[in-house]
Amino acid sequence: MAEIEIRNLRKDFGDFTAVHSSSFTIRDGEFFMLLGPSGCGKTTTLRMIAGLELPTAGEIWIDGEEVGQKRAAERDIAFVFQMFALYPHMNVRQNITYPLKSQGMGRAGIAAKLAEVARILGIEDILEKPVGGLSGGDRQRVALGRAIVREPKAFLMDEPLGALDAEFRERMAEELRALHDRINATTVYVTHDQLEAMQMGDRIAVMNAGRVEQIGPPQQIYDWPASLFVADFIGSPAMNFLSFEGQVEAGGAVVGIGGVSQAIPRQLDAGAGRLVLGVRPEHVRLHEPDAARIQGEVIASEYLGTTRIVTVQTAHGTVKARIPAAENARVGEAVGLGLDPAAITLFDAESGRALLSEANREVLADG
Secondary structure, three states, X not given: OOOEXXXXXXXEEOOEEEEEEEEEEXXXXXXXXXXXXXXXXXXXXXXXXXXXXXXXXXEEEEOOEEOOOOOHHHOOEEEEOOOOOOOXXXXXXXXXXXXXHHOOOOHHHHHHHHHHHHHHHOOHHHOOOEHHHOOHHHHHHHHHHHHHOOOOOEEEEEOOOOOOOHHHHHHHHHHHHHHHHHHOOOEEEEEOOHHHHHHHOOEEEEEEOOEEEEEEOHHHHHHOOOEHHHHHXXXXXXXXXXXXXXXXXXXXXXXXXXXXXXXXXXXXXXEEEEEEEEXXXXXXXXXXXXXXXXXXXXXXXXXXXXXXXXXXXXXXXXXXXXXXXXXXXXXXXEEEXXXXXXXXXXXXXXXXXXXOOHHHHHHHHHO
16 A cells, blocks of 8 residues: 655646645555535545546655656556446456456466455355346445455545445445455545544545645544634534634633633634634533523424434524433523533634644644
């Protein structure tokens, strides 16, 4: 397997820039997720790594070699698409072994490789079946088998589970991650599904409008969003945002929101003007109305079995609280909000960037 390094990668389509000068490194043996909404540039980035699109500017290094202007066939990578791209006139065995036959490998070598891949994927019993009659999950295993049989330097996957139903998708996500761990593959995986990215990835690059907003392990991105976009895109429900006019001194510990003092224990950069306080629903608690707390009115309560999502309207924005199901809040009830200081992030409303201290920026950069 191999390390992949992206240096100032850019892709223009006429006057439209799909990818803006991206730079990041995918570590050897890593399961790396490119996550973002439709049109954010994640698939274009993957296609440039694969050699299916040539970059307008920048460099792509795979295993210490610059390959930005090389054809896909010269990069020693395997691509797995959402729609499987299997040969319908061949059976499972023929689909998997086709790349090896194209390379001129002998029968004994092909048989050994096929046996190993079939064992890893658990498809020994369907090798002679035509691919047209297989379930979606089995067809995806065959597509993976055809990719891994070559032992390429890297696997590139463009939403490979997107065509599966919810049950198959969750199971295949577990199997795909387990497969990655067994073969120690370098994998770059594109998805718009944040739950899929959080479940499978070692690190996630969150993209928006052609730019990488943040890169880091799933827990770091969830706990330390670097921008309003990341905070809103990651999490279900998303992070709550309360807008207010205020000022934060560097290292300050308290901010004022509508006359209410809210503790902010993290070291923060100085900020002033229109600010946004962000807090996850699980870090919000409901109390009796209190002048010392942000106050609001319950406008919805959603029962989810073990928990309940309560929506509260405040003067600074709508807040969702994830509370134990045994606790109840009636629609129309006045409540005070308790926000966990250790779980709060402040953002500059104009730039959308988090007000993080230099130390915290270094933590994110190490991700």
